Amino acid sequence: MTLRSDLAAIASQIEPKTRVLDIGCGDGALLANLRDTKHVDARGMEIDGSCVERCVAQGLSVVQGDANRDLADYPDKGFDYTVLSQTLQTATRPDQMLDQLLRVGRQAFVSFPNFAHWRTRSALMLGGRMPVTRAIPVSWYETPNIHHVTVKDFRELAREKDAHIEREWFFSNGKPVSGGSNWRAEFAVFQLSR
Amino acid sequence: MAGTSKSLELPQPLTLDGGGKLARATLAYETYGELDADKSNAILLCHALTGDQYVASQHPVTGKPGWWERMVGPGKPIDTDRYQVICANVIGSCMGSSGPASEAEDGEPYAMRFPVITIRDMVRALVGLLDELGIEKLHAVVGGSMGGMQALSLAANWPDLAERVLVIASTSRHSAQNIAFHELGRQAIMADPRWNGGDYYGGEAPDNGLAVARMAAHITYLSEEALTEKFGRNLQDREAKSFGFDADFQVESYLRYQGSGFTRRFDANSYLYITRAMDYFDLAEEHGGKLADAFAGTEARFCLVSFDSDWLYPTSESRHVVRALNAAGAAVSFVELSAPHGHDSFLLDVPALDRVVKGFLDG
Numbered sequence: 001m002t003l004r005s006d007l008a009a010i011a012s013q014i015e016p017k018t019r020v021l022d023i024g025c026g027d028g029a030l031l032a033n034l035r036d037t038k039h040v041d042a043r044g045m046e047i048d049g050s051c052v053e054r055c056v057a058q059g060l061s062v063v064q065g066d067a068n069r070d071l072a073d074y075p076d077k078g079f080d081y082t083v084l085s086q087t088l089q090t091a092t093r094p095d096q097m098l099d100q101l102l103r104v105g106r107q108a109f110v111s112f113p114n115f116a117h118w119r120t121r122s123a124l125m126l127g128g129r130m131p132v133t134r135a136i137p138v139s140w141y142e143t144p145n146i147h148h149v150t151v152k153d154f155r156e157l158a159r160e161k162d163a164h165i166e167r168e169w170f171f172s173n174g175k176p177v178s179g180g181s182n183w184r185a186e187f188a189v190f191q192l193s194r
Numbered sequence: 195m196a197g198t199s200k201s202l203e204l205p206q207p208l209t210l211d212g213g214g215k216l217a218r219a220t221l222a223y224e225t226y227g228e229l230d231a232d233k234s235n236a237i238l239l240c241h242a243l244t245g246d247q248y249v250a251s252q253h254p255v256t257g258k259p260g261w262w263e264r265m266v267g268p269g270k271p272i273d274t275d276r277y278q279v280i281c282a283n284v285i286g287s288c289m290g291s292s293g294p295a296s297e298a299e300d301g302e303p304y305a306m307r308f309p310v311i312t313i314r315d316m317v318r319a320l321v322g323l324l325d326e327l328g329i330e331k332l333h334a335v336v337g338g339s340m341g342g343m344q345a346l347s348l349a350a351n352w353p354d355l356a357e358r359v360l361v362i363a364s365t366s367r368h369s370a371q372n373i374a375f376h377e378l379g380r381q382a383i384m385a386d387p388r389w390n391g392g393d394y395y396g397g398e399a400p401d402n403g404l405a406v407a408r409m410a411a412h413i414t415y416l417s418e419e420a421l422t423e424k425f426g427r428n429l430q431d432r433e434a435k436s437f438g439f440d441a442d443f444q445v446e447s448y449l450r451y452q453g454s455g456f457t458r459r460f461d462a463n464s465y466l467y468i469t470r471a472m473d474y475f476d477l478a479e480e481h482g483g484k485l486a487d488a489f490a491g492t493e494a495r496f497c498l499v500s501f502d503s504d505w506l507y508p509t510s511e512s513r514h515v516v517r518a519l520n521a522a523g524a525a526v527s528f529v530e531l532s533a534p535h536g537h538d539s540f541l542l543d544v545p546a547l548d549r550v551v552k553g554f555l556d557g
Contacts, residue, residue, distance in 0.1 A: 043525065050546075052529040056497060057549045059557015061525040063516055073517040 003033055005176075006085055006111040006189045009169045013109070013191060014038060018080035021045065021104060023067045024087035028055035035060070043079075045070065068092045071100040079104055085111045086187075088154075089145040098161055102194045107166065111189040116150035116182045117172070134173070135186040151182040158192060167191040197224035197251035197260075201290055204322040208285070211312040217299070221323045222290025223247050223282035226266060227274030229329075236329045237272060237555070238320060238356070239281040240337035240344035243411075243468055244460055246289040247281045250274075255459045261541060264548075271552040277333055282323055284316040284344075286467040291319075294463035295395060305463060306392035313340070313475045317347045321355065334358035334555055338540035339507065340468070343475050346515065349496070350477055350488040360554055362499045362547070363540040365511035366485055366518070367476040372506070375414050376469040379407030383462045392463050404462040405453030412452050417503035417536030421445060478518075485518035496526040497554040499540075499547060506537040527554065 003011060007030045014020060016038040022031050025044030028051075034040035044062035046052050055062035063070070067084075068091060082105030084097065089112050091097040101108035113135040114120075123131035130140040138144070149157075151170070158165055170177040170185035177184045201222045207215035224247040229236060239249055241261075246253070250260040250267050266272045266279055283291035286308070294308040324332070335356040337345040342364025349359040365372075383389055386403030394400060413421075425445040429435070432442065441447040481488040496519055500512040509530045519526040531546045533539035540547065 041525070049529055049531065052527070053531070053546050053550055056527045056529060056557075057553030059553055061495060061527050063520070063526060063528040064530055065513075065516075065528070070517075073520045075521055075523060078523055 003029060004085075005171045005174045006169070006187050007033075009171075009189050010083055010085065010109045010111070010191075011037075013167065014040060014081055016040065019043070019078070020081045020083060021074070021079045022083040022085070023071065023101070024084060024090075025051075025055065025062060027051050028058055028060045028062060030083065030085070031055070031060050031062070032058055067097060067100075071097070071104060074104045076103055077106055079106070081105050081107050081109065083109045085109070086113065088112045089147050089149055091147060094147050094149065095157060095161070098157065098163065098192075102161070102163055102192065106193065108163075108192045109189065110154070110192065111187060112149055112154070113145075114151050114170075114182065114185045114188050115148040116152065117186050118183050119186075121183075133186075151185060151188050154188065154190065158190065161194070163192040163194050165190055166193055197226050197248070199224055199247075202323060202326055204319065204326070206322070208315065208319055208322065210309055210315050212310050212315075214309055216285070216292060216309060216311075216315075218292070219285060219319055219322070220290070220292045220296070221282045221285070221319055223280060223323065224249060224251060225278055225280050226250055227276070227278040229278040233329050234331060235277045235333050236324075236327075237277045237279050238324065238332050238335045238348075239266070239272070239279050240317075240320070240335065240341035240348075241281060241284065242337075242339040242341050243472065244408075244456070244465075245341070246287065247283045248289075249279065249281045253459070256455075264543065265551065271548040272336065272555060273552075277555070280324075280327070280329075282320055284468070285319045286311050286316065286464060286471060288461035288464040293461065294392065294467055295461045303395040305395065308463070308467060311467060311471050313343045313471050314347050314351060314480065316471065317344050317351065320344070321348070321352055324355070330355075332356040332358075334360055336360040336362075336551075336555075337364065338362040339364055339537065340472055342507075343472065343477075346477055346488075347475075349492065349494055350481065353489075353492050353494065356494055358555060359494050359496045360499075360551065361496070361512075361515070363501055363504050363507055363537055364498075365507040366478065366488075366515050367511075368473050369511075373473045375410060376473050378410050380466050380469060382406035382410070383466060386462075389462060392466075394462075399457070400462045401454070401457040404457045404460065404465060405450070407462075407465060408456040408460075409449040409453040412449060414506045415536060415538045417505065417534060419503060420535050420538075423534065424448075485515070486521040489519055489522040489524050492522065492524050494524070495554075496524055497550070498526065498528045499550055500528075500530045501533045501535075501537070501539040501544075502530055503532075503534055504537045504539060
């Protein structure tokens with residue numbers, strides 16, 4: 001099964017036989033890929049019980065839990081990598097979640113939809129409405145996204161948190177974007193360490 | 195399906211947590227499926243308080259199908275074409291393993307002379323059985339409710355024995371509420387004049403007390419929603435209230451039926467001993483007060499399942515274990531399944547449980 005582009009970028013950086021915690025792992029696509037192709041000790045956390053059930057049915061180790069609360073149960077540097085894909089913008093406190101990611105993992109990957117993408121900007125500026133786009137497909141009243149974030153915002157947060165940006169990727173329509181990322185990236189992926 | 199019924203006396207006296215030893219400890223057990231040549235495909239299944247070894251074969255007393263037929267068998271989630279399932283009656287019980295109704299050295303039933311046992315004692319006996327069978331590694335240990343306590347105890351005290359640990363609708367410790375309900379049951383038994391200090395073998399058993407104990411316990415196994423759905427305020431075989439104390443309501447009739455049926459297959463003293471063992475269970479206490487220490491360094495994979503309608507061992511108890519396992523760095527899965535039946539959900543038709551059990555055991 002082919003991975004979503006942000007997950008493929010993350011998977012490409014993960015060394016074989018390491019320990020990975022995927023927070024908000026959904027149906028376990030990344031975890032299964034890492035286990036099967038890189039013999040990674042892959043663990044997950046997911047809030048949706050039906051997703052957890054599908055993960056466990058694939059033999060993955062996934063805990064049903066709320067990352068806002070339950071990440072605190074994991075020991076310091078218990079994992080080589082933590083992964084937070086498309087979940088940061090749903091966190092109660094994204095800044096605190098970033099702290100937890102960097103506490104639990106030696107390296108952290110974070111991916112999110114970039115709210116400063118030109119489609120989002122023009123939807124708001126020209127349409128005067130909350131954007132509903134390919135990257136942010138759900139109306140304001142039912143979206144789980146409660147903390148929209150831009151590439152610039154995230155870089156600033158990383159700086160404030162003394163997190164070193166090891167690598168960054170940007171995608172639009174599943175294809176890499178280079179240059180003008182805050183305008184042109186629908187999705188961003190960061191690899192961080194501290 | 196047909197199981198193979200066997201019984202085995204442990205070669206050594208069984209050391210007990212309460213001090214002392216149990217001589218000639220006997221375990222009655224059933225097996226389903228074949229053991230591989232390298233004895234690597236065994237699954238130890240641990241039964242609940244009033245369960246027994248007849249997991250997937252007809253009960254010799256009641257004639258009813260096994261208590262987990264829907265889960266265990268060829269092509270079932272616990273697939274006996276792949277695994278050999280072993281289930282032994284726990285010590286303290288009354289279906290062939292040593293318990294208060296068994297003969298003591300003097301040829302008389304132990305009755306209350308039987309030593310007070312713990313969950314770990316039950317597991318120690320099961321491990322003794324596995325030793326005799328030459329099984330050094332379990333593919334998995336699986337249990338629901340009290341069976342889950344045994345699975346956790348085995349994982350904590352014999353950490354190299356099981357590769358997978360599946361704990362369903364269970365807990366790492368009995369709460370005050372859990373103990374309170376058990377004490378109610380015990381007092382009902384001991385208040386029955388026929389209990390006679392436990393010496394009733396050969397005479398009339400304290401069936402009234404045991405039935406009340408079962409009725410109280412049965413309420414804790416069901417959710418309010420399940421009771422309402424099943425019975426509501428419906429009257430039993432009558433058009434109007436009797437203005438008396440017959441079982442006017444269907445729920446009363448049902449509980450009386452459950453209570454009296456139970457006395458035909460279960461020994462009152464066993465009920466005292468096993469509920470006591472459950473009340474004494476506190477896995478953290480055994481390991482210096484810190485539950486994570488019970489699992490330090492474990493290589494086993496764990497899976498915990500709770501049900502949203504279970505108020506006997508609620509989801510918070512499973513989460514408590516999951517937190518400890520995460521702190522210990524163990525490979526753990528956890529899911530709270532939605533099912534309306536309360537604690538008994540683990541025995542009933544919950545397709546999501548089948549998928550989780552199969553996925554975890556085969557993965």
